[in-house]
Amino acid sequence: MSDRYELVLTCPKSLEGLxxxxxxxxxxxxxxxxxxxVQGLGDLETAYRLCLWSRLANRVLLVLGRFPxxxxxxxYQGVQAVDWQEHLLPTGSLAVEFSGHGSGIDNTHFGALKVKDAIVDQLRRDSGQRPSVDKLSPDLRVHLRLDRGEAVLSLDLSGHSLHQRGYRLQQGAAPLKENLAAAILIRAGWPRIAAAGGALADPMCGVGTFLVEAGMMAADIAPNLRREQWGFSRWLGHVPALWTRLHxxxxxxxxxxLSREPLWIRGYEADPRLIQPARNNLERAGLDAWVRIYQGELAxxxxxxxxxxxxxxxxxxxYGERLGDPASLLYLYQHLGxxxxxQCEGWEAAVFTGAPELGKRMGIRSHKQYALWNGALPCKLLLFKVVPEQFVTGRNEPAPSQARMIGGQLVERPPAVRTEPARLSEGGQMFANRLQKNLKQLGKWARREGIECYRLYDADMPEYALAVDLYRDWVHVQEYAPPRSIDPEKAQARLLDALAAIPQALDIDPSRVVIKRRERQAGKKQYERQDQQGRFMEVSEGGVKLLVNxxxxLxxxxxxxxxPLRLRIQKEAAGKRFLNLYCYTATAxxxxxxxxxxxxxxxxxxKTYLDWARRNLALNGFSEKHRLAQGDVMEWLEADRGEYELIFIDPPTFSNxxxxxxxxxxxxxxxxxxxxxxxxxxxxxxxxxxxNFRKFQLDPALEQRYAVGEISAQSVDADFARNPKIHRAWRLQALQG
Incomplete structure (x- = not known):
C-alpha cells in the first residue's frame, strides 16, 4: 500500500465549495x-484529521481502486483485484454499500451482493474461512460507486455519517443536520466574528444545534472529538499510534x-418542552458552561x-405545514425583522429559510443570498447587515427614557423603541385602502344592527382573490384558489401583500389573523379536521350565542x-315544530x-358537527325538546313520520x-x-x-306541485351585496286547493 491515497469526502448538495x-x-x-x-490526495494522517475535524463532510472514503x-x-473481477487480506481478517465482518447503476447492474442490492461475494470468495479461497455480514457495526465498511461504466471502490473510514456528532439525542420537529448548521454559520461569517470576540444569538433555537456548532467553532473543539467508534477502528490498515496522537x-x-473566557452565546425558545433537551445537548457537547438557553417568545x-x-x-x-400557516409565518418574519x-442595530443576521419570499417581508434588505438544500428541500440563506441604510421601513426612533426608583436610587431604564410598521407594496396599499373603505361603510351598519361577525371583503379586486371576514377582534381569511393561468409566484406575492396589509388596515394583532385555502370541497372533505387547536370563540347574533372555531x-x-335566513326563522318559529336538514352546527x-x-x-x-350543535344549544340554555339526529338526510326523511310547520334545508353541493x-x-x-x-x-x-351552487337551476316541475317563490334578494345582507350570488334561496308551501 502507498503512503498517499485518493480520498473522497461526501457532503450535502450545495456544500461542495465550502x-x-x-x-x-x-x-x-x-x-x-x-x-x-470533493476528492483529493492525502496520507493517512490527513484522512484521520478529516474524520476528526471536518464540520461539513458526511463521510471520508479511502479509494482502493478505480476500474471499468x-x-x-x-x-466481480475488479473487486477481487484488491488484496483484501491487507484490510480484513477472514473471521471479521463487513458491510457493503453500493450506489449507481448501469453495465447490466440496475439493482443496488444485486450490485452489493456481487461486491460482497468477490471479497468473501477471495478470503475464503486463501484462508478457508469467510467473513460474516454485519450491516450495523462491521469491522470494515466497503463502498462502491458505479457511474457511467466506472467503478470507484472505497473503504468508509468514518463509519456512520460524520454529521452525527453524538451530542443530539433529542430533536425538535424539523432539526437541521449538524453539518448543514455548521455550513450556515461559516457562510454567515461566524468564525470571523468569533475570532474578534463577537456574540451570537438564536431567537428560535429549538434544541440548540446552531448554538452547539457555534460553540464548538469558538472553543476550537473538533466536531467529532467525542465519537468512540470509527469505520477504521478494526481496519487492518489502521495505525493506532497515529490516531492517538491526533486525537x-x-x-x-x-x-x-474551553479554558478561555467564554463568548456570549445565547439561545431563546418559545416552546418550554424543548428547553431541557437543548440544555442536555449542550451538556453532552461539553458546552454547558459556555452557552445559555432561555425560554422566550420572539416578541x-x-x-x-x-x-x-x-x-x-x-x-x-x-417552514409551516398547518392550516393558517401563511399568515402566521408572514407575521413571524415581520416580527423577526x-x-x-x-434591538440588533449594528449586528449581522443570517436567516435560513425554506420560504425565501417571506424574507423580503422582514423590512431589511439582504446583502447576500446562498442557495442551500435541506435534504430534498431547496432553501435560501439570507444574510443581513442590520444597519439603517438597509432598512426598507423607516429608521427607528427611541422614545424618551424612563426612570424608576430601585433601592432608593433613580435608575434609568433603556428607552422603548418605536418601530415603523413594514412598508406596504403598492398593491398591498391598494388592498389596505379598500379594506379601510369597506370597514368604514360596513362598520356603521354592523354596529347599528348589533352584528359581530360579517364579511368585510370578497374578491372586490380580482387580483386579490380573498374573502375577509371579521369575527369580533379576529380576522378569518379565505384564499380562493387562483386559476391555472395565474403565475403561482405572482399569486403567492399578492397573498403576502394582502396578509401584510390586513393588520395595519384593520388595526388588529397579527396573531389574530387566520388564513385558509378555499377550493371545491367534495364529500367528506368538508368535515375533515385541518388542525388540532380546539379553540372555540363565543359570538352573538340576533340575541343568541354561537360557538365558532x-x-x-375549513x-x-x-x-x-x-x-338573514336565520333571523327570519327566529321571527317565524314561535309555537312551531322546526326541522333543520343538513343542520351543520345547528345555528338556525x-x-x-x-x-x-x-x-x-x-x-x-x-357526529363532529352534531356535537358542536349540542354545545350551541346548551350555550343558550336549550336542551329538552331539541332533538339531534345523525344520519343521511334522504334516508332519514324516508323513515320519518313527523310533521313540521317550519323546515330549513341548506344541502351541500356534492357529497360522497x-x-x-x-x-x-x-x-x-x-x-x-x-x-x-x-x-x-x-x-x-x-x-x-x-x-350555494353557482350554476344551480330549480327544476320547473316543482312549481307545478308547490307554491314556490324565490327570496334570494331578500336573503342577502349588506355585507354580501357585492356578491349577490353567494347563495340562492326559495320559500315553498303546499298549493292551496
Whole structure:
C-alpha cells in the first residue's frame, strides 16, 4: 500500500465549495469539487484529521481502486483485484454499500451482493474461512460507486455519517443536520466574528444545534472529538499510534479553548418542552458552561451581551405545514425583522429559510443570498447587515427614557423603541385602502344592527382573490384558489401583500389573523379536521350565542351569508315544530329555539358537527325538546313520520361520504329531496330551501306541485351585496286547493 491515497469526502448538495476549502485547510491536496463530494490526495494522517475535524463532510472514503465495468462479471473481477487480506481478517465482518447503476447492474442490492461475494470468495479461497455480514457495526465498511461504466471502490473510514456528532439525542420537529448548521454559520461569517470576540444569538433555537456548532467553532473543539467508534477502528490498515496522537492534540486544543473566557452565546425558545433537551445537548457537547438557553417568545427577543459587543443573529424559522400557516409565518418574519431593527442595530443576521419570499417581508434588505438544500428541500440563506441604510421601513426612533426608583436610587431604564410598521407594496396599499373603505361603510351598519361577525371583503379586486371576514377582534381569511393561468409566484406575492396589509388596515394583532385555502370541497372533505387547536370563540347574533372555531376546520361553524335566513326563522318559529336538514352546527336551530319553537329536530351526517350543535344549544340554555339526529338526510326523511310547520334545508353541493350510500348531487337530487321534505310539512307550513351552487337551476316541475317563490334578494345582507350570488334561496308551501 502507498503512503498517499485518493480520498473522497461526501457532503450535502450545495456544500461542495465550502467543503473543498475546509478539506484543503486540513491538508488535502489537489482538491476538486464534485456533485455532493470533493476528492483529493492525502496520507493517512490527513484522512484521520478529516474524520476528526471536518464540520461539513458526511463521510471520508479511502479509494482502493478505480476500474471499468461492462458487466457484473467485470465488477466481480475488479473487486477481487484488491488484496483484501491487507484490510480484513477472514473471521471479521463487513458491510457493503453500493450506489449507481448501469453495465447490466440496475439493482443496488444485486450490485452489493456481487461486491460482497468477490471479497468473501477471495478470503475464503486463501484462508478457508469467510467473513460474516454485519450491516450495523462491521469491522470494515466497503463502498462502491458505479457511474457511467466506472467503478470507484472505497473503504468508509468514518463509519456512520460524520454529521452525527453524538451530542443530539433529542430533536425538535424539523432539526437541521449538524453539518448543514455548521455550513450556515461559516457562510454567515461566524468564525470571523468569533475570532474578534463577537456574540451570537438564536431567537428560535429549538434544541440548540446552531448554538452547539457555534460553540464548538469558538472553543476550537473538533466536531467529532467525542465519537468512540470509527469505520477504521478494526481496519487492518489502521495505525493506532497515529490516531492517538491526533486525537490527543485535538483534546488539548479543546481544553485550551474551553479554558478561555467564554463568548456570549445565547439561545431563546418559545416552546418550554424543548428547553431541557437543548440544555442536555449542550451538556453532552461539553458546552454547558459556555452557552445559555432561555425560554422566550420572539416578541421579547432582545440580545444584550454583557460587554455590549455586537455579533451574529442566526435562526431557522419554521417552514409551516398547518392550516393558517401563511399568515402566521408572514407575521413571524415581520416580527423577526422588527426585533432585528429595534434591538440588533449594528449586528449581522443570517436567516435560513425554506420560504425565501417571506424574507423580503422582514423590512431589511439582504446583502447576500446562498442557495442551500435541506435534504430534498431547496432553501435560501439570507444574510443581513442590520444597519439603517438597509432598512426598507423607516429608521427607528427611541422614545424618551424612563426612570424608576430601585433601592432608593433613580435608575434609568433603556428607552422603548418605536418601530415603523413594514412598508406596504403598492398593491398591498391598494388592498389596505379598500379594506379601510369597506370597514368604514360596513362598520356603521354592523354596529347599528348589533352584528359581530360579517364579511368585510370578497374578491372586490380580482387580483386579490380573498374573502375577509371579521369575527369580533379576529380576522378569518379565505384564499380562493387562483386559476391555472395565474403565475403561482405572482399569486403567492399578492397573498403576502394582502396578509401584510390586513393588520395595519384593520388595526388588529397579527396573531389574530387566520388564513385558509378555499377550493371545491367534495364529500367528506368538508368535515375533515385541518388542525388540532380546539379553540372555540363565543359570538352573538340576533340575541343568541354561537360557538365558532377559526382554526381547526375549513369552515368556522357559522355561515355568515345565511344570517338573514336565520333571523327570519327566529321571527317565524314561535309555537312551531322546526326541522333543520343538513343542520351543520345547528345555528338556525338555536335561532328557532330562541324564537319560541315548540320543538326542533336537526339532522346531519357528521357526529363532529352534531356535537358542536349540542354545545350551541346548551350555550343558550336549550336542551329538552331539541332533538339531534345523525344520519343521511334522504334516508332519514324516508323513515320519518313527523310533521313540521317550519323546515330549513341548506344541502351541500356534492357529497360522497363513506357514511352514506351513493353520492348526493344537489342539482340532480334536489327534486327528490324537496318532495320528501314537503311530505313532512304540516298544513300551512313553510319550507326554506337554499344552496350555494353557482350554476344551480330549480327544476320547473316543482312549481307545478308547490307554491314556490324565490327570496334570494331578500336573503342577502349588506355585507354580501357585492356578491349577490353567494347563495340562492326559495320559500315553498303546499298549493292551496
Amino acid at each position: 467543503l473543498a476549502e475546509e478539506a484543503a485547510g486540513l491538508g488535502l491536496a489537489e482538491v476538486r469539487a464534485q456533485v455532493a463530494a 465495468v461492462g458487466n457484473p462479471e467485470e465488477l 490527543g492534540e485535538a483534546e488539548a486544543r479543546a481544553a485550551a479553548g 421579547t427577543f432582545a440580545p444584550h451581551p454583557d460587554k455590549g459587543q455586537q455579533g451574529l443573529v442566526v435562526c431557522n424559522p419554521p 422588527e426585533r432585528l431593527r429595534s 377559526l382554526t381547526d376546520y 369552515d368556522t361553524g357559522l355561515f355568515l351569508d345565511h344570517r 336551530t338555536v335561532h328557532a329555539a330562541k324564537g319560541g319553537a315548540r320543538s326542533t329536530t336537526s339532522v346531519d351526517l357528521s 361520504s363513506k357514511r352514506m350510500e351513493g353520492v348526493f348531487d344537489v342539482q340532480r337530487d334536489h327534486v327528490r329531496l324537496l318532495d320528501l321534505a314537503m311530505a313532512r310539512l304540516a298544513k300551512g307550513g313553510v319550507l326554506y330551501f337554499s344552496n
